[in-house]
Amino acid sequence: MGQKKINVKPIKNKETLIQFGEELQKGKHGKRDFLIMAIGIKTGLRISDILNLKVSDVKNKIQTEIVEIKTGKKRTLHLKSLTSN
Incomplete structure (x- = not known):
């Protein structure tokens, strides 16, 4: 059998975005989940690039460089802006 399709809007x-972020932070891995969401929204990175990040890539850093998986392009992420509105 095929996988069940989920309609994501x-x-x-x-x-709604703020409420979603607040709910994410309540979970067991709330800080991590919120940061994943913030990186995705504020940088436009593909999920594969976000999930490829390591804690050491972002912890206590103002910016970090990544190489996008799909395009192979280098990109600088400005991490300080992730927690500001």
Whole structure:
């Protein structure tokens, strides 16, 4: 049998996005999950690039360089902006 299809809709307003982020932070891995969401939203990185990041790539850093998996392009992520509005 095939996999069940899930209908995922984009978050279209700021209030829903904030609420989603607050709910993420309540979980067992809340800080990690929130940071994954923030990186995705604020950088536009593909999920494969986000999941390839290591804690050492981002912890206590203002910026970090990555190589995008799909394109092979180098990219600088400005991490300080991830926690600001």
